[in-house]
Amino acid sequence: MSGHSKFANIKHKKEKNDAAKGKIFTKIGKELAVAVKEGGSADPANNSRLRDVIAKAKANNMPNDTIDRNIKKADGDANAANYEYITYExxxxxxxxxxxxxxxxxxNRTATNVKNAFTKGSGNVGTPGCVSFMFDKKGQIIVSKEEYEGDADDLMMQALDAGAEDFTEEEDSYEITTSPEDFSTVRQAMEEAGIPMAAAEVTMIPQTYxxxxxxxxxxNIQKTLDMLDDDDxxxxxxxNWDE
Structure with missing residues (x-):
């Protein structure tokens, strides 16, 4: 991972989303709704999936009252169960x-839009599994050096003691990597320790770029990524484009 800091990309995404906060908040709102339905509880203390989505919401600067409003709405909305996750490669x-x-x-709508985004960028949608083997599914927590004034060694020990797999120091950030199964535990330990997180989510990390x-x-690839980003x-x- 060294040499491929994600923090610059995250800052770029956040700046881009500042102009359209409603769009990213809508997307996270859908995730909150599904987490409530799948987890069987609107109480984050009893729903680890919901806790993780709340952490993602906070990392994207979603206000607490907006998070609470989405959770309460989902708790009384049976239609939230109609959403399903689909992965395209x-x-x-x-x-x-x-x-x-x-x-x-x-x-059908989603498949058409995704295919169109690939085609417009001179790419193509493949079969399931055609590229996912080139990525590792990992929990990833990014701590900005601008926001964290503590000692790097202390942060590393806290992360490893909580169950993290790896700790990397980049020029502008610290990157903590976990297995998907241990992500929620490590993230919660960081939160309880008062460590500010610029990002915290389970992600797909390229093995090569x-x-x-x-x-x-x-x-062309920028056109594809922009069209996908604009899709609700x-x-x-x-x-795995090395930007």
Whole structure:
């Protein structure tokens, strides 16, 4: 992971989302609703999935009252159960790998939009599993050096003692990696210790990265990523383009 700091990308995404907070809040609101239904409880203390989505919401600067309002709405809304997670995999320019995670109530609409985003960027949707083997599913917690003034060794020991797999120091951040199963426990330990988290979620980390040189390739993959980002059904997009 060293040399591929995610913090710059996260800051870029947050700045981009500041102009359209409603869109990212709507997407997280859907995740909160599904977490309430799947977890069987609107109480975060009894629903680890809900706790993790709340952490994601806070990392994206969603106000507490907005989080609470979404949870209460989901607790009394039977329609939230109609959403389903769907994963698409495909290729962008020069063999770049792209994974799209969607949360939708209309599979046909989502499939059409995702395929269109790949096609417009001169890529194509592949079969399930065609690129996911090139990624590792991990819990990832990112701590900005701007927000954390403590000692790096102390932070590393706290993370490892809580069950983290790895700790990496980058130029502008610290990256804590966990197994998907241990993510919730480690994240909660960081929260209870008062450690500010710029991001905290289970993600897909590329094993290797692809560098694009041709300006047309860069333009095409950016077009695909922008279209996916604008799609209300798309929750997360992972790729191995070395930006």
């Amino acid at each position: 495909g290729y962008g320019p020069n063999g770049t790998a792209i994974i799209v995670e969607a949360l939708t109530d209309n599979r 692809v560098e694009l040189i041709d300006p047309k390739d860069i333009q 059904d798309v929750q997360d997009v992972y790729h």
